[in-house]
Amino acid sequence: MDNYFVSLLHENFPSTEDVMAELINLNVINGLPKGTELYISDIHGEYESFNHILRIGSGNVKEKISELYNDELSNKEVNHLTLLVAYCGI
Known part of the structure; x- marks a missing residue:
């Protein structure tokens, strides 16, 4: 063995x-250290704020797009793509 x-x-x-x-x-x-964890409490009646937090993924969406498209996109393009992914669900 x-x-x-x-x-x-x-x-x-x-x-x-x-x-x-x-x-x-x-x-x-x-x-x-492990990745950032987000804890949310007492969100009653705060759909807009909660939905915003869920969609932006606490910055993870932008980070993953930046990693994926490394040197192919400008910072402005990364920001636009992040908004499209986070808010339009592409």
């Missing part, structure tokens, strides 16, 4: 240094 795991590791990480580097990388990633 141990040889099985060693052979799997060797397929992706040919040397001991590569395995150690990946372990360090995964440890660092594991230690990063």
Whole structure:
């Protein structure tokens, strides 16, 4: 059984240094703070505000569009596309 795991590791990480580097990388990633969480309470009768918060996704829509279209769109185009996605449901 141990040889099985060693052979799997060797397929992706040919040397001991590569395995150690990946372990360090995964440890660092594991230690990063998690994404922002949004908690909303007492929203009775506040449909417009609540709907706005849901549609904008607390900035995640713009962030994902920026990541997806990296250098292809200007900042103004990213802003326009964000509004289209968030408010028109494209």
